[in-house]
Structures are given as structure tokens and as C-alpha cells.
Amino acid sequence: MSALPPEDFTPPYDPAGTGPRDPAAERRHETAPDALSGFTIGVTATRRREEFGALLERRGARVVSAPAIRLVPLAEDSGLLAATQATLSGPVDDVVVTTGVGFRGWMAAAEGWGLSADLGVHLSRARILTRGPKARGAVRAAGLDDHWTPATDSCLEVKQHLLAQDLRGRRIAVQLHGEPLTEFVGDLREAGAEVIEIPVYRWLPYRDIAPLRRLITQTISGAVDAVAFTSAPAVHAMLGAARAENLEEPLLAAFGGRVVAACVGPVTADPLTSRGVRTLQPERARLGALARALARHLPEHGVTRVVAGGHRLEIRGHAVVVDGELRPLPPAPMSVLKRLADKPGHVVSRAELRTVLPGSLARDSAEHAVEMAITRLRRALGAGGVVETVVKRGYRLACSHEAGL
Structure with missing residues (x-):
């Protein structure tokens, strides 16, 4: 969807x-x-x-x-070191920089390994494509020239820009940031390019x-x-x-x-x-x-708006706005209020209300658990006449539903 x-x-x-x-x-x-x-x-x-x-x-x-x-520390990332060494093993035609923080991290890690000078020379001889302004700024801050940036900050547009050219035999380094660019890299390889994936900032649980x-x-x-x-x-x-x-x-x-x-x-x-x-x-x-x-x-x-007992209610996640005043509700009263508001004005039985109560309350007797939640709800709302008791049947909101309020 x-x-x-x-x-x-x-x-x-x-x-x-x-x-x-x-x-x-x-x-x-x-x-x-x-x-x-x-x-x-x-x-x-x-x-x-x-x-x-x-x-x-x-x-x-x-x-x-x-x-x-969590991030794998760059200096300890053997995968990034291996990718950097692969980049240095031969001339690079194109470099795709996807994020500014990722590019800066790569440069910092290379410096820690004593490879920053060689990497800088290699990249200076390549055509550098940046995904957006932050990536472009990081490239320029490193003293390198950027050659092209899409208008949309989109990796898709970068890929389309590359695929519009003859990539056969070209050596392309693609800086990743946390997740693989499987389709991006696969399409470049299918077009004949040799792609080196630079896995900056790998994630672990x-x-x-x-x-x-x-x-x-x-x-x-x-x-x-x-x-x-x-x-x-x-x-x-x-x-x-x-x-x-x-x-x-x-x-x-x-x-x-x-x-x-x-x-x-x-x-x-x-x-x-x-x-x-x-x-x-x-x-x-x-x-x-x-x-x-x-x-x-x-x-x-994410809200339900009703008028109940002459009061305007806006029911949010853990609070209700009553006549413009925000009132936080505990979980049990809020669960009851939301169930009553599902069908404003309709009677909801105690047995049915018990099913929406959280945790231990739902295991108490239906009468006691529901009555306690209703009492806390009325007290928290502060406004009288919002929740009505229907003798021997249950409870209802004294309201007409007005979705457009």
C-alpha cells in the first residue's frame, strides 16, 4: 500500500x-x-x-x-577497512556519496588506519556524485570537488543519472549508510560496472x-x-x-x-x-x-470529537481535551472512555467494558472493576453529566456524535 x-x-x-x-x-x-x-x-x-x-x-x-x-564503531569495522583497501587497489571512476555524516565517518576511519592521504588522492581523481546538499558539503569540506547533485536528494535520481551513461568497465564506489542499496548496486552491476560497496555505519541490534x-x-x-x-x-x-x-x-x-x-x-x-x-x-x-x-x-x-453533557470533548491517546483544557487519563478510564466513544450515546454493558480494561483490572469482578474505572473517569473529566449510568444496563456518553467538531 x-x-x-x-x-x-x-x-x-x-x-x-x-x-x-x-x-x-x-x-x-x-x-x-x-x-x-x-x-x-x-x-x-x-x-x-x-x-x-x-x-x-x-x-x-x-x-x-x-x-x-546500535552502530558498529568505525575504527573496529573490518568490513569498512576491507572496502577501503579495495577502493585503493585500483583507479576509481565514480564515487557516490549518500550522506554527509557517512562520508565524514569514512574519512575519519581512514585517517585512523593511516590511509587518509592515499584515499584522498584516489577520490580526487574520480567523479564524485553526491545525493544531497549535506553530502556535497562534506565532500567540499574534505577539499574534494563534487561533480553532480540531484535536485531531489534521491538515490533513485543518482542511479538514473549513472545508468544514462555507458558504465561498462567503470569502477564505482558507493558509500552506504547503515543499510544496503541492493537494487541501486545491482542495477549498476547489471549495466557493466564494477561496484565497491562502502559500508559506513553498519548496524547491529x-x-x-x-x-x-x-x-x-x-x-x-x-x-x-x-x-x-x-x-x-x-x-x-x-x-x-x-x-x-x-x-x-x-x-x-x-x-x-x-x-x-x-x-x-x-x-x-x-x-x-x-x-x-x-x-x-x-x-x-x-x-x-x-x-x-x-x-x-x-x-x-488520531482524535475522536464529541459533545457530551454539553461539554466539548476531544479524545486523544492518553488524554482528553474538555472544553479546551487538557486532562490526562490513566489507562483504565481512558480505555473505558474510548469504548463509550466508539458509539456515542449507545449503552455499553459492564461486561463489555470489562473486556477493554488493562491488566489486573480485567481480572477483577466485572462490577467492581468497571465501577472503579467509571468513578476515576468521571473524577478525571471534572465535568459533570458526561458519562451517564443506565440502570441495569450499563453506561453511555450523554452525547451526539459530531465528527466535524
Whole structure:
């Protein structure tokens, strides 16, 4: 299935759905300190996880950090050393630089091995193609000349640029960044090129996978509203950890339901899209753009809006906005509220409400567990008349459903 609409094409934040598009209002909402209030977002990043988490928290999100992968230290990476030596074994015609940080890491590792001078000379004699402005800046900072950069920051466009030429007999070094470019490299080889893959920043599973296991459980149970991925290896790591616990299919089902799989770009999203999961992707593959895409998408598509007992409610992930005031809810009352809001105004029996209660509460007697959750819900909402008791039948929201509120 295709990705969810990119951020530049998501409808503006207009809950009523009646106003004209206002780009300035959209930008204000995307950066507002409360844009993500009431939502919980899982972050699987290792590198720059604090930076990305801060971007989400500044918008009010509750962040669950669960690093999925770790980097192999460059100086200890025998694969990178072997690829560097292969590069130096003969003239190189073309060099493809995919990321600035990866290129700088390669140069730093070569210096540690005493190979930086030879590598610099080799690269200076090659035609250097950079995927985007950051890669181009890193090449220039190393004192080298870049020869071509696509307008789209796309590896696909770089590949098409190369394939438009006669590659037979050409020796091409391709700098990778964490994940293989299987199709890219395969197409160049099929066109007759000798390709040297430079595996900068290889990934391994994170040493402590307990946080990732917890995030998998939270995703399946709906305790998080979105999971953000910044690399394809992180997606593979999460799916692999779920598979080891026989939870891969429930995890994919959760991503196909209410939990948003947010990916920084199409390469990151590929392990999910190839399994039929729709993903949220920003227009540009940047962390800031991903945070803005979430700040736009979740308040529009991750809420239920109702009027109950004369009060306006906006039900979010772990909180409800009551007449404009954000009120966090514990898991049990929130589960009950969401079930009541599935069919506003309809009576839901105590037995049915018991089935949505988390953990030990669901094992208590139906009467006690449900009544306790209802009492806590009413107290947390603060507004009277929202939840009505229907004698001998159950409970209902005193409301009419108004999806366009």
C-alpha cells in the first residue's frame, strides 16, 4: 500500500473541515507547544534520539524511547577497512556519496588506519556524485570537488543519472549508510560496472532490547499513538524482535489500524510498505519535517470529537481535551472512555467494558472493576453529566456524535 499523504499534501488543521487551506495557520499549529499534547510516540532512533525526542516533547508529546539498533564503531569495522583497501587497489571512476555524516565517518576511519592521504588522492581523481546538499558539503569540506547533485536528494535520481551513461568497465564506489542499496548496486552491476560497496555505519541490534520489547507490546495494545522510524534497519530490528516473540503479525496489524508508522523517508518505510503497511512520511527526509508531519497528522486523524453533557470533548491517546483544557487519563478510564466513544450515546454493558480494561483490572469482578474505572473517569473529566449510568444496563456518553467538531 502507498504512504499516507506527505506533509505538504495533508489537509490543514481545520477540525470542522470547512475552512480554506491556510499554510501560515498550518505552520503555526505544527510548531505549537500543544500540537502533540495527549499523544504518546515511540522513538526507535539511536543516533540523534535525544534531538528528535526533544522536537516531539516541545510539541507536547509523551515520548517512549526504545533504541532498536546500535552502530558498529568505525575504527573496529573490518568490513569498512576491507572496502577501503579495495577502493585503493585500483583507479576509481565514480564515487557516490549518500550522506554527509557517512562520508565524514569514512574519512575519519581512514585517517585512523593511516590511509587518509592515499584515499584522498584516489577520490580526487574520480567523479564524485553526491545525493544531497549535506553530502556535497562534506565532500567540499574534505577539499574534494563534487561533480553532480540531484535536485531531489534521491538515490533513485543518482542511479538514473549513472545508468544514462555507458558504465561498462567503470569502477564505482558507493558509500552506504547503515543499510544496503541492493537494487541501486545491482542495477549498476547489471549495466557493466564494477561496484565497491562502502559500508559506513553498519548496524547491529541494540544491546538492551527490553525497551524495544515493551514498545512492541505497547504498540499492539494501542498504548502508543505512533512509532517513529529514522532508518530501515530500525524497522527490521523491531519486526525481528516481534517475530522472535511470535508478535510480528499483531504488530503489523496494529500499524494497519490506529497506530501510525511514521518514517523519515521511503527507504526507511520500505520494510513496512512491502508488507502492505501504510506509513506517514514527510515531504523531505528530515527529522524536523517528520516531527511536523506528526504534529499535523495526529491532531486531525488520531482524535475522536464529541459533545457530551454539553461539554466539548476531544479524545486523544492518553488524554482528553474538555472544553479546551487538557486532562490526562490513566489507562483504565481512558480505555473505558474510548469504548463509550466508539458509539456515542449507545449503552455499553459492564461486561463489555470489562473486556477493554488493562491488566489486573480485567481480572477483577466485572462490577467492581468497571465501577472503579467509571468513578476515576468521571473524577478525571471534572465535568459533570458526561458519562451517564443506565440502570441495569450499563453506561453511555450523554452525547451526539459530531465528527466535524
